[in-house]
Each structure stands twice: as C-alpha cells, then as structure tokens.
Amino acid sequence: MVERLSAEARKAALWELAGWSETSGREAIAKTFVFKDFNEAFGFMARAALVAEKSDHHPEWKNVYKTVEVVLSTHDVGGVTKRDIDLAKAMNAIARQLGVS
C-alpha cells in the first residue's frame, strides 16, 4: 500500500507536472490532453494503457475526438499517491513524444 500524499506534497509534486492540477471536490489530479486528431489521441491512450497495466494503476479517462480528459487517484487510499504522480509523468512523456505538451 502506498501513502496518500498530503496537500503540501501534492502541490509540490504538481509543480513539476506540466498541465496537471487538483480536481475540486475530490482528492485527485487531472489533465486534459488535446492532440492533433483522433489517431494521435488514441495512440496516446494505447501507449498509456500499456504503462498503466504494467504498473497495475489505471486512469479514469474520457476521449472525445482528439481530446483526452484524464483523472488519476489511488482508490485504495482515497487520495493521490506516488503511483498517480508516476503515471502522470509517464503520460506527459508519451504526449511529448507525440508532439503535445
């Protein structure tokens, strides 16, 4: 079991995570990625899904055409943990490879 991050620790982690912010009304972090088209959005999701499955930590996400809205939290502890931060970093890296920040 990983430790739920404090409000301070969440803020510190988010400083280094471009585009991610805290959700309101729930302990989670979120980012909306906008790609060039559906093909790139779905390519991002396919790559991110492999990372998620490998680490047994899965995103809540919604895709409409070229936009992917992602919410990350660790359900087991009802908050944000290093597992969310790590997946958020991996998603940023994948998006960057696809030419999107």
Ligand SMILES: C[C@H](O)[C@H](O)[C@H]1CNC2=NC(N)=NC(=O)C2=N1
């Ligand atoms: C049993 C299994 O490890 C858990 O259900 C995992 C699976 N994927 C998960 N993903 C996320 N985002 N949060 C979790 O708490 C979580 N728990």
